[in-house]
Amino acid sequence: MAISNPGGLLNSVPAPNQQTLSTNYLDFTGGNNDWSQQYLPDLMEQEAEVFGPRTISGFLSQVGAEEPMSADQVIWSEQGRLHISYTGQVTHASNGAGLGSAGATTGATEITITKEIDGAAVTSSGTVVDHAIRQSDTVIVANSAGVTKALVVEVLGNVIAVAPYGTATIAASSTADDTTILVYGSEYAKGKSYTNAAGTAASEQHTANEPVFKSFSNKPIIIKDYYNVSGSDTARIGWVEVASEMGAGGYLWYLKAEADTRARFTDYLEMAMLEGELNAADGSSTNVDLAFSMYGADGNQTGTEGLFAAIESRGNVTTGVTGVNAATDLAEFDAILAEFDSQGAIEENMMFVNRATSLAMDDMLASMNSYGAGGTSYGVFQNSEEMALNLGFAGFRRGSYDFYKSDFRYLNDKATRGGINAAAGANAIRGVIVPAGTSTVYDQMLGKNLKRPFLHVRYRASQTDDRRMKTWVTGSVGAATSALDAMEIHMLSERCLVTQGANNFMLMK
Numbered sequence: 001m002a003i004s005n006p007g008g009l010l011n012s013v014p015a016p017n018q019q020t021l022s023t024n025y026l027d028f029t030g031g032n033n034d035w036s037q038q039y040l041p042d043l044m045e046q047e048a049e050v051f052g053p054r055t056i057s058g059f060l061s062q063v064g065a066e067e068p069m070s071a072d073q074v075i076w077s078e079q080g081r082l083h084i085s086y087t088g089q090v091t092h093a094s095n096g097a098g099l100g101s102a103g104a105t106t107g108a109t110e111i112t113i114t115k116e117i118d119g120a121a122v123t124s125s126g127t128v129v130d131h132a133i134r135q136s137d138t139v140i141v142a143n144s145a146g147v148t149k150a151l152v153v154e155v156l157g158n159v160i161a162v163a164p165y166g167t168a169t170i171a172a173s174s175t176a177d178d179t180t181i182l183v184y185g186s187e188y189a190k191g192k193s194y195t196n197a198a199g200t201a202a203s204e205q206h207t208a209n210e211p212v213f214k215s216f217s218n219k220p221i222i223i224k225d226y227y228n229v230s231g232s233d234t235a236r237i238g239w240v241e242v243a244s245e246m247g248a249g250g251y252l253w254y255l256k257a258e259a260d261t262r263a264r265f266t267d268y269l270e271m272a273m274l275e276g277e278l279n280a281a282d283g284s285s286t287n288v289d290l291a292f293s294m295y296g297a298d299g300n301q302t303g304t305e306g307l308f309a310a311i312e313s314r315g316n317v318t319t320g321v322t323g324v325n326a327a328t329d330l331a332e333f334d335a336i337l338a339e340f341d342s343q344g345a346i347e348e349n350m351m352f353v354n355r356a357t358s359l360a361m362d363d364m365l366a367s368m369n370s371y372g373a374g375g376t377s378y379g380v381f382q383n384s385e386e387m388a389l390n391l392g393f394a395g396f397r398r399g400s401y402d403f404y405k406s407d408f409r410y411l412n413d414k415a416t417r418g419g420i421n422a423a424a425g426a427n428a429i430r431g432v433i434v435p436a437g438t439s440t441v442y443d444q445m446l447g448k449n450l451k452r453p454f455l456h457v458r459y460r461a462s463q464t465d466d467r468r469m470k471t472w473v474t475g476s477v478g479a480a481t482s483a484l485d486a487m488e489i490h491m492l493s494e495r496c497l498v499t500q501g502a503n504n505f506m507l508m509k
Contacts, residue, residue, distance in 0.1 A: 068461035080212035145171035276306030314502035353431030354411035
């Protein structure tokens with residue numbers, strides 16, 4: 001079945017400027033509404049609210065918090081993994097061509113360490129290397145050829161030589177990242193010290209491992225808007241009673257226009273935190289004017305990292321198992337659980353999804369009932385045939401994880417992401433999974449560990465200026481501040497979103 005909208009709504013998009021249009025006032029000058037007709041039409045004074053609640057804000061208030069900041073940048077650190085695990089490639093050394101003593105035996109097993117388990121590249125310059133595997137560590141080496149346990153007998157840069165337990169060698173692998181290496185302990189000979197093979201330089205000696213953390217940053221953006229109306233128009237009385245989501249009402253049209261501008265700006269504050277992108281000037285732009293307008297004359301970064309960008313760069317993205325709206329299959333959630341197990345294993349998560357995904361989840365959960373395919377069962381727990389059925393689910397538990405589902409209006413509304421998703425195809429965003437609770441991070445600005453929600457908004461503020469949501473009025477209407485025969489209402493905010501522990505988030509596409 002297809003749903004069409006043949007005529008559309010002429011008032012669905014705000015006018016770009018103040019002007020009298022046939023779409024924003026009642027026309028009694030011609031046609032059926034001609035004043036020359038015998039009887040005056042019956043005028044319904046109250047404006048009809050045909051779009052329901054038009055605002056989309058509220059997502060961040062449910063899952064995050066807001067805190068002031070006084071700098072141009074917010075920097076935070078997140079702990080690294082505790083255990084030592086890498087990916088690499090297994091090779092066999094030829095006689096005399098390997099790592100010192102290990103290379104003296106033809107076919108000795110060597111492993112080139114290439115990446116951390118999370119994908120960051122391991123670099124090596126001579127004997128200086130940024131991996132943490134040391135001589136005498138015991139490791140598990142796994143690839144398509146099998147799983148083998150071995151002793152690390154020598155380390156040189158990002159290449160290690162291992163002696164397998166119970167077998168002569170480990171089968172060579174074909175690609176650079178097809179082997180996983182996990183350190184599970186160590187084994188030392190009697191009286192042996194923490195040194196590398198005999199005759200190696202001091203820089204190659206066995207060294208202590210240091211904790212690793214990752215530092216992230218974001219910068220606030222300034223969001224502005226304004227509304228103005230002439231002094232004469234503030235005294236004009238309309239025939240239609242207007243109202244808005246912000247509580248403004250009456251027969252003065254400018255009250256509604258100002259309230260709508262404010263409501264739209266409030267939505268922008270949230271949309272910018274969801275959709276924000278960071279851009280770096282790399283000098284490759286062929287349009288100098290565009291480059292300067294985007295990046296500034298100093299070439300610094302502009303923009304801000306929003307939630308979607310943070311998850312795509314540092315978090316997890318699921319495209320489903322069987323295609324679009326694959327939430328109809330528990331296999332997708334099993335894959336999500338497996339990924340969460342490999343990350344922070346936070347057991348309570350909130351899902352904000354579009355309508356199609358929400359209904360697909362309801363159908364999936366309903367199908368778990370053995371009577372779901374043949375109809376609803378009656379007579380159990382006073383579930384009579386006269387009772388209205390609730391075919392929606394607010395949440396469910398799978399394994400040790402709890403998921404709480406909520407509709408995300410921003411992903412449904414045709415004037416916001418709902419319209420974008422309709423044209424985006426496979427790149428459409430179905431929803432986002434956000435961990436509940438707080439995380440402990442080190443705040444470099446305050447110099448101490450703090451517990452904060454995984455998502456929180458930082459806004460600029462000081463003792464003299466709070467830029468969380470600034471509003472001020474200028475002009476000669478009301479309290480006169482200038483000779484301008486108009487009222488101008490200005491709105492400004494300077495803020496950014498801090499997405500801590502993005503590895504625990506999931507973007508559903």
